[in-house]
Amino acid sequence: MNEPIDLISHAALKELRSFTRRTGQPTEIGQLDLAPMEHVTNIEITEEHVTITYNEKTTHRYNVNEVSHKEWSYKYNDDPEFVKAIGAVIDLARKHLRDLPDNLACPPGCAECCSGYEPFVSKADVQRIADHFAIPYAEALENYVVQRPSADGYIVGYLRKVGDDITDKCIFLKGSGSGRYYCGIYTSRPHDCGAFTPIGCSDVDESLKRNRAFEPGSPFGPKRRPVLPTSRNRR
Ligand code: SF4
Numbered sequence: 515m516n517e518p519i520d521l522i523s524h525a526a527l528k529e530l531r532s533f534t535r536r537t538g539q540p541t542e543i544g545q546l547d548l549a550p551m552e553h554v555t556n557i558e559i560t561e562e563h564v565t566i567t568y569n570e571k572t573t574h575r576y577n578v579n580e581v582s583h584k585e586w587s588y589k590y591n592d593d594p595e596f597v598k599a600i601g602a603v604i605d606l607a608r609k610h611l612r613d614l615p616d617n618l619a620c621p622p623g624c625a626e627c628c629s630g631y632e633p634f635v636s637k638a639d640v641q642r643i644a645d646h647f648a649i650p651y652a653e654a655l656e657n658y659v660v661q662r663p664s665a666d667g668y669i670v671g672y673l674r675k676v677g678d679d680i681t682d683k684c685i686f687l688k689g690s691g692s693g694r695y696y697c698g699i700y701t702s703r704p705h706d707c708g709a710f711t712p713i714g715c716s717d718v719d720e721s722l723k724r725n726r727a728f729e730p731g732s733p734f735g736p737k738r739r740p741v742l743p744t745s746r747n748r749r
Pocket residue numbers: 619620621624625626627628711712715716717718719
């Protein structure tokens with residue numbers, strides 16, 4: 515196994531500190547501006563530095579546009595293998611960035627991710643599902659959610675599946691007869707489901723044709739199992 519490289523306690527520490535004094539550039543974690551880097555426009559790797567240019571901002575003035583940007587420049591030790599490794603990782607990332615299509619659509623009827631995946635649900639999600647079926651919040655929570663509240667109370671649990679196995683289908687997934695699946699509560703599905711991205715998805719059902727019109731069948735219908743409010747499930 516490779517040893518992790520501790521840049522800060524490296525023999526070059528003294529040199530790094532003098533570099534900071536000379537240039538004002540941070541060379542220790544405590545000196546770094548750790549604000550999120552957005553709109554990264556350039557990543558440059560030399561024998562001594564990694565420099566990331568980001569957060570470009572254009573200020574429109576009367577007769578000129580002023581363009582400013584932030585720059586994060588990090589000096590590391592001059593271990594050529596380390597430099598090469600970082601270069602290779604960044605090149606790979608760049609390659610995949612170019613590979614990504616602008617728009618990516620799941621093959622209609624796939625829904626592989628609706629098995630195996632356990633979407634978290636918030637109180638708002640439960641309320642939306644309750645409204646969808648016109649049932650009380652407590653009933654929606656009891657019938658459709660495995661309750662596992664997060665420490666801050668925002669998440670109340672995750673959606674039930676048709677069985678206890680993690681690979682079982684979501685309770686709302688329909689279409690098993692035709693083999694072309696669809697969400698039975700699509701317009702009211704949890705935020706976690708709506709935000710799920712197919713980018714990089716390796717579970718895609720390749721056998722499904724993308725150019726066929728897809729008509730979902732009937733929506734999920736609840737089997738009424740009224741739940742009396744208790745201190746546990748009362749909102
Ligand atoms: S392609 Fe991936 S993300 Fe899209 S429905 Fe299929 S499994 Fe889910």
